[in-house]
Amino acid sequence: MEINDLLHAAVDSDASDILLVTDAPPIFRIDGKLETTALEPLDPETIRDLCDQILKDKQKETLEKQQDVDFAITVPRLGRFRFNIHVQRGSLAAAIRRFSNEVCNLSNLELPPIVEELTRLKSGLILVTGQTGSGKSTTLAGMIQAINERDSKHIITLEDPIEYQFQHSKSLIEQREIGEDCPNFSSGLKHILRQDPDVILIGELRDLDTIRVALQAAETGHLVLASLHVSSAAGVVDRLVEVFPPEEQSQIRSHLAESLRAVITQQLLPAAFSKGRVAAAEIMVINRAIQTSIRESTTHLIPGVISTNRRMGMQTMEQALKDLLLNGRVDPEIIDEHLQELRGESIKEQSQGLLT
Incomplete structure (x- = not known):
């Protein structure tokens, strides 16, 4: 699974948030409500791989020390995404917020x-x-x-x-x-x-x-x-x-x-x-x-x-x-x-x- 595929799917679904937690499929928040995707439930290794795809070395160090890290990235043609990656029950989890490429008037x-x-x-x-x-x-x-x-x-x-x-x-x-x-x-x-x-x-x-x-x-x-x-x-x-x-x-x-x-x-x-x-x-x-x-x-x-x-x-x-x-x-x-x-x-x- 590629993190960019998830981000594309979230944009196509007009989701504001993506939630990644072990033993559950990726969850989208659409118009304030949680919607379960049709994807397979995630295991700890898959979530770690998804996180490794976008974590920089400095962010990995912060995550290791604090069990929690916040950062944002810009994906061309998709927009800007804020990530919170954290530890829950000994494995990684993530909450991803989507922002528009353009600032609303x-x-x-x-x-x-x-x-x-x-x-x-x-x-x-x-x-x-x-x-x-x-x-x-x-x-x-x-x-x-x-x-x-x-x-x-x-x-x-x-x-x-x-x-x-x-x-x-x-x-x-x-x-x-x-x-x-x-x-x-x-x-x-x-x-x-x-x-x-x-x-x-x-x-x-x-x-x-x-x-x-x-x-x-x-x-x-x-x-x-x-x-x-x-x-x-x-x-x-x-x-x-x-x-x-x-x-x-x-x-x-x-x-x-x-x-x-x-x-x-x-x-x-x-x-x-x-x-x-x-x-x-x-x-x-x-x-x-x-x-x-x-x-x-x-x-x-x-x-x-x-x-x-x-x-x-x-x-x-x-x-x-x-x-x-x-x-x-x-x-x-x-x-x-x-x-x-x-x-x-x-x-x-x-x-x-x-x-x-």
Whole structure:
């Protein structure tokens, strides 16, 4: 079996992901659902051979030491693929994500107009959040491309690995890959501030040092875009603050209130009358009420502020889902399922807010 044959099959099937695990045939994720291929179940030797076809010596060393390695490759005429190769039950397994050769324009993503407006900001922190596979990377790439096509800016990205590859347009774009061009996010960020950027893209806010430097960059005249694995806009604040020691949290809340500009929280749902998926986006744009909630640790009040400020471009996830239902873009059963799940999470979050 050749890895390129699998990649070709995934593209032909319009799969977003390929999963390779011992004793199961290759699995494709299509429109968010797992689909079993008609191929034979994989044994450990076959998976290792597939991985060896694309692993470089340095990546093999990382895999040997850490039992896990991330990287991306570009295959001509097929696109770019992100690989995570890891060990499970003593044998190799792989998760492969497919990206388009071309960066999507924001208009094609059909996100609320406020998302394009946010790319016009000169400074501050904008976060795109959601679960794995919710389209965070695609939205961030679309925002960078909007700036690239419109403004003369110096854009620097820090990614692990590089997913979408940009071409210079009106902007000058540098893309740095963790492990290849710099050792880690925090190190790359510290040096980025000396490289005269206007816009900084951070693939993911993973640790205290990265968050600290990102806030510093946002407060010193840079526009910083980043992703975070959080399922609600209000939950972003608590997630970021809780990373810091208790004695720093009050100060961090103050910094966050000043530097945070907006949070876009996404999930993807199957489209009603066509192939593909539709994005539902919760939008939080920072105003005085939200700044006060951040400073005073009353984040359980934020959803109410979002729901009553649609004129500013804000919307809760519940409002976004209902809009998709009214426009007939997603089946009612799918919307109902997500609304029930959302309301369950909301009650849990409100309870936690009241207890703290």
